[in-house]
Structure formats: structure tokens, C-alpha cells
Amino acid sequence: MVSVIASIKVKSGCKDLFLTAFKANVPAVLAEEGCLEYAPMVDLETKWPVQALDGNVVTIIEKWESLDALKEHLASEHMAAYREKTEDLVMEAAVKILTAA
Numbered sequence: 001m002v003s004v005i006a007s008i009k010v011k012s013g014c015k016d017l018f019l020t021a022f023k024a025n026v027p028a029v030l031a032e033e034g035c036l037e038y039a040p041m042v043d044l045e046t047k048w049p050v051q052a053l054d055g056n057v058v059t060i061i062e063k064w065e066s067l068d069a070l071k072e073h074l075a076s077e078h079m080a081a082y083r084e085k086t087e088d089l090v091m092e093a094a095v096k097i098l099t100a101a
Contacts, residue, residue: 001036002070003098004062012056014089015042019058021085028078034069038062056091070097 010018022040029038041059043051064070073079 001100002064002067004060004064004070005096005098006060006062007094008058008060009054009091009093010056010058010089011091015056015058018086018089021082021089022058022060025078025082028076029073032069032073032076034065035073036063036065067097 008018019040026038029035039061041061043053043055043057043059045053062070064073
């Protein structure tokens with residue numbers, strides 16, 4: 001299994017637009033062969049001192065059966081369309097692709 005944690009920093013005031021575009025794409029992604037989980041998350045205020053909050057960051061949690069399934073996902077037509085819809089909303093992105101230790 002492959003896990004992905006993507007941290008997407010959106011432009012100020014654009015989080016709702018980004019989430020709308022993201023959520024519209026979720027059913028197509030979940031229908032892909034090998035997709036086990038695909039969901040956007042936002043910071044939850046906990047008042048824990050180690051937590052770094054950022055209201056302009058959306059964290060994407062993904063789980064895939066294999067690296068090949070992830071590669072096919074990234075090359076899909078619906079992901080190309082999603083990237084085009086959101087490119088002007090995103091400031092930066094950081095991705096971690098993980099496997100079990």
C-alpha cells in the first residue's frame with residue numbers, strides 16, 4: 001500500500017473555491033482502480049502548542065493499493081482537468097509518498 005499526504009497552500013480567500021473543485025473530482029478518483037482513500041482535510045484548532053495552524057492549507061490524504069495505481073491516477077484525464085481548474089488558486093504544494101515502515 002502507498003499513502004500520500006499532499007499539503008496544498010491556496011491563495012488567501014481561495015480555499016472554498018479550491019475545496020469545491022477538489023470535492024467535485026473526488027467521485028472520479030474514488031472510482032479509479034486501486035484507490036482506497038482520497039479526502040481533503042483542513043486544520044482543526046486544538047490549542048496544542050506543537051500544532052502549526054494555517055487556514056490557507058488543505059491537506060489531502062490518499063491511500064492506493066500500489067505505486068502503479070498512483071501513477072495511473074496522476075496521469076488520468078480527470079486529474080489533468082482538475083489541475084487546470086485549480087492552478088490559479090494554488091500557491092504551492094508539497095507531497096509525501098509513503099509506504100509502511
